[in-house]
Amino acid sequence: MLRKKYKKAEELSGSQLAIAFRRFRKNKAGLLGLILSTGVILMALLADVLAPYDPATYFLIHYPGYVPSYQPPGVKEGAELFDYTNYVFNPSFEFPLSEWSNDWQIINLNTSGIPSGIEHGSHAARGSSQGGELTQDITAYKDLFFIELSFEAYVVGEPATLSVIFTNEDGKEDQIDLTLSENRWNSVVLALQDDYGLSVRKEKQESIKMSLRVNTGSDVIVDNFNLKAGEYFKNVHYMGTNYKSEDLFSRLVHGARVSLLVSFGAIFISLFIGLPLGLVAGYYRGKVDEIVMRMTDVFLTLPFYFVMILVIVVIQNTRWVDNLLIEMGLSTQVILIAVMIGLGIFGWMGITRLVRATIFQIRESDYVEAARCIGASNRRIMIVHIFPNVLAPLIVVVTLGLSANILVEAGLAFLGFTTEDLSSWGRELSNGFDYATVAWWSVFFPAILIIIAVMSFNLLGDGLRDAFDPRLR
Amino acid sequence: MTIVEQSIREDDIGISNQDNDILVEVKDLTTYFYTEFGIVRAVEGVSFHIKKGEFFGLVGESGCGKTVTALSCLNLVRFPGMIEGGQVFYKGKDVLKLKDKDIRKIRGAEISMIFQDPLSSLNPVFTVGEQIAEVISLHEDVKKDVAKERAIKLMEEVGIPLAQERVDDYPHQFSGGMRQRVMISRALSCNPTLLIADEPTTALDVTIQAQILEIIRGLQKKFGMSVLLITHNLGIIAENCQRVGVMYGGHIVETAAVKTIYKDPRHPYTQALMAAIPRLDLSIDKLQTLPGSVPDLIDPPTGCRFHPRCSYATSKCAEVVPPLKIWTSDHEVACHHHEEINASKD
16 A cells, blocks of 8 residues: 555566666667667678678679679679680680680681671581580579570571570580571570579579580581670669679678677776776775786877777787687688677776776775675675666766777778678778779668667667766756 | 883784673774875774773764774775784674674675665675575575575564565665665674664665664664664764764864763863754854864874864974873773863863
8 A cells, every 4th residue: 555655656666777778768869779780780790691692793794704893782683694715716806715615617608608698796606416516604603594595597408407495513414406497597596494494593602514516417507606605684782782793782792790809899898907907006005006007007108099900910920819719610711700809808998997097986986885784795795785776877978988999990901900701891981992983882872781880889879878877967 | 021012912913802892892992094185094093992782973074084994993994905903803803803704604694784775785687585684694504495494584673564575676676765774784684793784774764774673673672783873964873872982083082971061071172062962952143163174184184183173282283192090980081181171171
């Protein structure tokens, strides 16, 4: 009954933490920070699910050749073709004929007496039923969905049959027989799709062999040979692609993983160094405190970026570190680990100072005196009575430290201190930087992500600080 | 072997030569604080004793060393403070010579303490139940739920309503008086023989003050413990204590039974204090005040520390520290001239 009168006072009930979180719930900026930072963390955790593509996939749409390029955000639809043989029979074209397993002869059309009804180059290939096969390996980059084949054939003398044969690596064959009319140019166009005639569809990196074989009768002269292989595609690039034609969204989602991993790792290293030092300095005071404080002063005076770079380079080039990493199977991530360690050993000073100051304040408080009065040992006072009070400011400083670490990690990645085979925000930013005027998305999205991540952790930290100690406002 | 040597030897082996009636005896206690401004002579040569079941008051103005005396009794003086000399005999053992482990068994269990500000004396991160139970589980080998049950009983005993529910509340959810009750139940959780109450009611308003003192008095009678009550409020002393010690500038200037102190104060400082109390039964136009100010304990006056403010001071007062001498049984005075001063009265 009486308890019901306290209902209003429920607001203030519960532990310090419970009150702090109730206060935090009312802080809109802090809540936004919490939501955004949770989003960023989830993004890193669920990168494999969220990212539509493997971050290392190149999306090449230009042909001939593999020319990587920036593509703006949006949906890319079309056919992706890889050209194998355009103008291959034109000797002036530099496509290496040696790549053809070529039992056919090259003939000069001008002197062969064959009428050139269509535009032809000066040379063509001549094969006979005794002459074997004209073959070509097709190795498309991705799953093969269709093959497009076109050529012109002239049959000298009697009508002939020509077979186009596709063979996969298991020896399975698709054979298409073409009957050609004599003494004229026959135009042949074959478009083979996976669901239409082409059963030897290439899986993954397997290659298909295409052969042309003259089965009966006269010689066949083949010219203007075109062979294209590729796939239909519909790619969605939410944030466009980077200079390597990699999907920027996937890269950045995976980059969150790197950025957060480095930041969290670094803050744990900082905690590992800073917390015991702060506890020791705050508890023993006197000389120990003096030594620890001078150490923090020294670390604070060092020019951060330069020494960081030095530390990274030293770690990178230390043999035993290398050996250790190879043993752990992390040899390719050496720079990343060096950045993490470097950030860690330059980020502990704030934690030490805070813990020390808090302990100084708390150990003079009456409740510590009271704890001594009830006969609690020093260790018990330290762990049970003082440490929980350090926790709240520690949570705040760690959250704020995280955002600082994200920023510095991005900065170092921008300068090139990042692993080659992993994407990171700073590196994407630095890659896009040179082409910012033509490909705005390549700078905009990495930058906005860094801003969101840093801002969200800052807002969260500020919100937590206000919640834990409104007087600090 | 002379008598002096014998007493030193006995002190060294930690045995008091006092009779059994005395629970705590403080002898020549001296505590200094080594600050960067100089040595603060907070407590110097303080001697008093507390009998079993006695309500002993220690009175004096702010900064005269009352709290430091109390803390020294439990060897709780901390950096930069140091106990320079003296003995504190508790049940015949010198507390100051005990090992840390042994004195911890006394703290909280046999001698416990309550402080001035009950909010800051309670740890904000634990519930009051946990904090009361902590004392019990520190000194007795009991299970958690048993300790909690006892905490609830203790809370009921000090008059906290709905103790069963409030045991899980945090200190900030209690009012000042309730917090002090929590502190008292915490101090009493192991049935101590001595309760040191360091200005237990200063932070509370007058009605709550009375309640708290009522509780302390009631519990003292119930459990037969001794109480060392530190205060600067002479009214509280008069109401509660059986004997009282008056402190000035780190020295004890007079100890006597309460009635004696009020009726027949012999030290000029005590007399001045009594004269400064507003009284209902007399009509006085102007309240008497004490000239001068509290001595600076870094550079205290030589001899009697009260002599710069004392109208009876002679050259002897400035040179020799007056010892605390027995005047009548149970009345000790530390003044060279109290006999002449009070000659007219006597």
